[in-house]
Amino acid sequence: MALYQEMSKEELLALKNELDIQYKEYQAKGLTLDMSRGKPSAEQLDISMGMMDVLNSNSDLTCEDGTDCRNYGVLDGISEAKELLADMIEVHPDNIIIYGNSSLNVMYDTISRSMTHGVMGNTPWCKLDKVKFLCPVPGYDRHFAITEYFGIEMINVPMTPEGPDMDMVERLVAEDDAIKGIWCVPKYSNPQGITYSDETVRRFARLKPAAKDFRIYWDNAYGVHHLYDHDQDYLIEIIAECKRAGNPDMVYKFCSTSKISFPGSGVAAVAASPNNLVDIKKQLKIQTIGHDKVNQLRHVRFYKDIHGMIEHMRLHANILRPKFELVLNILDQELGDCGIGSWTRPKGGYFISFDAMEGCAKAIVAKAKKAGVVMTPAGATYPYGKDPMDSNIRIAPTYPPISELEVAAKLFALCVKLVSVEKILESK
Amino acid sequence: MALYQEMSKEELLALKNELDIQYKEYQAKGLTLDMSRGKPSAEQLDISMGMMDVLNSNSDLTCEDGTDCRNYGVLDGISEAKELLADMIEVHPDNIIIYGNSSLNVMYDTISRSMTHGVMGNTPWCKLDKVKFLCPVPGYDRHFAITEYFGIEMINVPMTPEGPDMDMVERLVAEDDAIKGIWCVPKYSNPQGITYSDETVRRFARLKPAAKDFRIYWDNAYGVHHLYDHDQDYLIEIIAECKRAGNPDMVYKFCSTSKISFPGSGVAAVAASPNNLVDIKKQLKIQTIGHDKVNQLRHVRFYKDIHGMIEHMRLHANILRPKFELVLNILDQELGDCGIGSWTRPKGGYFISFDAMEGCAKAIVAKAKKAGVVMTPAGATYPYGKDPMDSNIRIAPTYPPISELEVAAKLFALCVKLVSVEKILESK
Numbered sequence: 142m143a144l145y146q147e148m149s150k151e152e153l154l155a156l157k158n159e160l161d162i163q164y165k166e167y168q169a170k171g172l173t174l175d176m177s178r179g180k181p182s183a184e185q186l187d188i189s190m191g192m193m194d195v196l197n198s199n200s201d202l203t204c205e206d207g208t209d210c211r212n213y214g215v216l217d218g219i220s221e222a223k224e225l226l227a228d229m230i231e232v233h234p235d236n237i238i239i240y241g242n243s244s245l246n247v248m249y250d251t252i253s254r255s256m257t258h259g260v261m262g263n264t265p266w267c268k269l270d271k272v273k274f275l276c277p278v279p280g281y282d283r284h285f286a287i288t289e290y291f292g293i294e295m296i297n298v299p300m301t302p303e304g305p306d307m308d309m310v311e312r313l314v315a316e317d318d319a320i321k322g323i324w325c326v327p328k329y330s331n332p333q334g335i336t337y338s339d340e341t342v343r344r345f346a347r348l349k350p351a352a353k354d355f356r357i358y359w360d361n362a363y364g365v366h367h368l369y370d371h372d373q374d375y376l377i378e379i380i381a382e383c384k385r386a387g388n389p390d391m392v393y394k395f396c397s398t399s400k401i402s403f404p405g406s407g408v409a410a411v412a413a414s415p416n417n418l419v420d421i422k423k424q425l426k427i428q429t430i431g432h433d434k435v436n437q438l439r440h441v442r443f444y445k446d447i448h449g450m451i452e453h454m455r456l457h458a459n460i461l462r463p464k465f466e467l468v469l470n471i472l473d474q475e476l477g478d479c480g481i482g483s484w485t486r487p488k489g490g491y492f493i494s495f496d497a498m499e500g501c502a503k504a505i506v507a508k509a510k511k512a513g514v515v516m517t518p519a520g521a522t523y524p525y526g527k528d529p530m531d532s533n534i535r536i537a538p539t540y541p542p543i544s545e546l547e548v549a550a551k552l553f554a555l556c557v558k559l560v561s562v563e564k565i566l567e568s569k
Numbered sequence: 570m571a572l573y574q575e576m577s578k579e580e581l582l583a584l585k586n587e588l589d590i591q592y593k594e595y596q597a598k599g600l601t602l603d604m605s606r607g608k609p610s611a612e613q614l615d616i617s618m619g620m621m622d623v624l625n626s627n628s629d630l631t632c633e634d635g636t637d638c639r640n641y642g643v644l645d646g647i648s649e650a651k652e653l654l655a656d657m658i659e660v661h662p663d664n665i666i667i668y669g670n671s672s673l674n675v676m677y678d679t680i681s682r683s684m685t686h687g688v689m690g691n692t693p694w695c696k697l698d699k700v701k702f703l704c705p706v707p708g709y710d711r712h713f714a715i716t717e718y719f720g721i722e723m724i725n726v727p728m729t730p731e732g733p734d735m736d737m738v739e740r741l742v743a744e745d746d747a748i749k750g751i752w753c754v755p756k757y758s759n760p761q762g763i764t765y766s767d768e769t770v771r772r773f774a775r776l777k778p779a780a781k782d783f784r785i786y787w788d789n790a791y792g793v794h795h796l797y798d799h800d801q802d803y804l805i806e807i808i809a810e811c812k813r814a815g816n817p818d819m820v821y822k823f824c825s826t827s828k829i830s831f832p833g834s835g836v837a838a839v840a841a842s843p844n845n846l847v848d849i850k851k852q853l854k855i856q857t858i859g860h861d862k863v864n865q866l867r868h869v870r871f872y873k874d875i876h877g878m879i880e881h882m883r884l885h886a887n888i889l890r891p892k893f894e895l896v897l898n899i900l901d902q903e904l905g906d907c908g909i910g911s912w913t914r915p916k917g918g919y920f921i922s923f924d925a926m927e928g929c930a931k932a933i934v935a936k937a938k939k940a941g942v943v944m945t946p947a948g949a950t951y952p953y954g955k956d957p958m959d960s961n962i963r964i965a966p967t968y969p970p971i972s973e974l975e976v977a978a979k980l981f982a983l984c985v986k987l988v989s990v991e992k993i994l995e996s997k
Contacts, residue, residue, distance in 0.1 A: 178641070180640055180641050181640065183637065183640075186637065186639040186640060189639075190626040190627075191626050193624045193625045193626045193628060194625050194626045196621045197621045197622050197625075198618040198619050198620075198621045198622045200621060209611065209614065210833075210834075211614040211617075211831045211832070211833075211834065212608055212609065212611075212614060212831070212832050212833070213606070213608050213827075213832040213833055214833070241669050241670060241861075242669060242860060242861045243857045243858065243859075243860075245856070245857055245858060246856055246857045249855060249856040249857070250856075253681055253685060256684075256685050256695075257681060257684050257685060257695060257719065258718075265695075267684075267685060267693075267695040267696075268695075283855075283858075286855050287855055290686075290852070290855045291685065399641075403639045403640070403863060404639075404640050404641040404858070405638075405639075405640070405641055405642070405858065405859050405860065405861060405862055405863070406638075406639065406861045406862065406863035406864065424718070427677060427711075427714050427715055427718045428673070428674055428677040428678075428715075429671045429673055429674045429677070430671065430673060430711075430832070430833065431671075431833050432670060432671075432833065433669075433670045433833060433834045433861070433864070434833055434834065435831060435833070435834035436834065436861070436864070
């Protein structure tokens with residue numbers, strides 16, 4: 142196969158005819174496939190079913206410290222759950238608060254609290270004329286939805302293979318005290334699967350923001366979500382790095398077991414400096430008497446410790462690895478020599494990021510949909526749903542069974558070809 | 570025993586001597602008893618342990634509509650949980666949203682959303698100079714803590730045996746558009762155990778508030794928490810009554826299974842009109858992908874239906890009834906003829922409300938504490954912790970075992986006598 146850009150008009154028209162025929166064959170199949178969201182597959186959920194057995198009516202639901210997990214109390218989580226999740230995100234158990242079932246909810250509540258009560262004594266954001274957030278792009282649509290919901294202006298920061306463009310981040314936070322935060326998925330990022338380099342994390346920890354209440358919103362969603370046993374990305378732990386850099390209060394770190402145990406029935410947490418935790422708890426004690434301790438205990442009794450959790454993640458990896466490899470192989474085979482797109486090769490996480498030729502993403506997603514394959518909407522990886530290049534598409538290979546995934550990925554590649562040929566023909 | 574007020578100074582001094590001796594005897598026992606918070610006892614928690622068995626690793630965690638409860642999704646709760654909780658609070662399942670583990674958290678989030686985004690298109694409260702809430706007193710401290718946290722001015726409304734003083738409520742909400750809500754625990758109220766009369770509920774539904782975004786915050790915490798099989802209070806269902814009165818959008822109704830299954834590991838919900846639910850979901854979909862569906866399913870599989878839940882509540886009642894009767898008997902015996910206090914005789918809920926002579930509550934609670942019995946802090950049942958009469962004390966008889974409760978209640982009565990004698994002597 143040749144580079145599409147170098148083909149003659151006649152060659153392109155012939156190719157288009159051929160691709161049209163293939164596309165119609167797919168359409169005739171009446172597919173209903175989904176590569177749109179980062180959900181575990183049923184097979185992955187099955188490996189956590191043992192969690193349903195660890196507590197039964199004969200179990201002692203008492204914590205190590207004597208707390209009866211069945212009753213009210215314990216605002217910030219039971220000690221053993223703090224230890225497990227602290228190990229999971231490489232912080233001290235004293236630096237953590239255990240929440241309910243969703244880290245997204247914790248992030249929402251964090252922004253909401255900052256709006257109404259401010260951050261560590263600073264002016265509540267709702268009293269300010271303007272609040273801005275930096276948004277590395279492409280990024281996670283649900284992050285952007287939170288800041289959009291609160292009327293926070295979002296500024297795109299391009300991602301590089303090392304993480305966000307730190308020259309731009311450093312300059313913007315230093316010059317504008319309306320910038321109160323930056324959304325980060327620092328490990329196996331959504332959607333590229335990029336892990337921030339050591340240099341990037343060090344520069345983050347050494348930021349000199351104009352706003353005292355600037356915080357790094359470090360969504361460590363995929364901290365232990367490796368695809369390989371040895372070929373793993375390493376991320377410098379940000380809380381310790383910020384402390385070493387003299388900026389101990391500059392980061393909130395979020396995590397959950399959503400893609401470890403059960404999405405929606407897991408345990409979420411935030412980690413931060415002691416000053417931040419005091420600030421958070423002032424609000425948390427008004428909001429709740431405590432989160433679900435029985436579920437915390439269930440998780441601890443199932444995984445036992447961080448080693449148990451890591452072993453469990455290996456089972457996930459065994460299911461996910463072939464799916465990622467399948468999609469990457471299809472992209473390589475189908476699109477490798479065409480010059481009409483590029484994509485990432487993550488070693489963990491839940492996504493592959495695909496960049497089509499400029500102006501093609503929406504058309505590709507629409508074409509896939511017409512043939513029965515749902516992708517994440519084009520633009521979703523950008524604030525306000527607006528990809529200025531109309532180029533990025535998030536591929537989520539985790540949910541469909543492998544047989545369906547193969548069909549979906551091949552159809553996707555076909556749609557990329559078809560839309561690209563049409564685009565190139567327009568300019569001929 | 571005679572009315573204390575009619576005793577001579579000499580009689581009072583003699584009595585005081587006698588009471589002082591009794592008090593010292595209690596102090597010598599080194600008690601550590603707790604009648605402070607509305608927590609179920611361990612015995613009550615035991616009756617729900619079967620819930621730990623309804624799901625195991627062989628269970629099919631699929632809902633009736635095919636939803637896999639183990640995965641992401643379903644913003645407003647699984648259908649079968651909606652049905653169960655709707656039956657519990659006497660609304661249609663379409664009028665309900667299932668939340669996480671805590672109705673307090675739902676109430677907090679409701680106020681927080683109103684601050685940042687307003688209610689059904691009205692101005693966000695954080696943009697207003699002044700927001701006020703009506704607070705029937707005595708009432709629930711955690712309600713008042715939420716409104717205080719958000720800087721909302723709280724106005725005391727006296728409770729009567731029929732519910733809040735409705736003349737005052739009607740007048741205030743009609744004349745002041747800064748009044749945006751009223752906190753209500755309409756059935757077996759905290760702390761009096763009063764159930765609002767039919768007339769009171771009808772007047773609530775027919776309020777003519779000046780503020781379009783005025784809402785009744787109807788915390789139906791003890792809807793099925795009866796002490797007796799037949800001698801039960803009945804409360805008119807407020808959502809239907811508001812609809813009949815032409816005010817369908819005027820109420821949010823909150824509930825949870827905290828004192829049915831496990832506090833902190835139950836399921837909470839809000840019920841409201843369709844318009845309100847649309848408004849709430851606009852925010853909820855930004856805040857979370859969904860709450861814990863596995864726990865929702867666990868509750869449904871355990872109780873099966875509302876009849877199963879009501880049977881379960883009978884088991885709670887069997888444990889709670891003797892505790893309430895014990896405390897009431899002790900109060901009758903010890904204080905019945907003294908004229909130094911009055912108390913409620915609830916048929917359900919978690920509390921007994923005690924009104925001491927004016928200016929005595931703090932001293933009574935302090936005296937009990939010095940002898941090892943912790944009561945809810947005096948004043949806690951009032952906004953800002955300020956009981957203008959220093960009279961009300963909340964008694965929580967549910968948590969201690971019955972043997973401890975007997976000692977605690979007797980000591981409490983003794984402290985009431987002692988402080989009252991001292992008070993009367995001051996004026997002689």
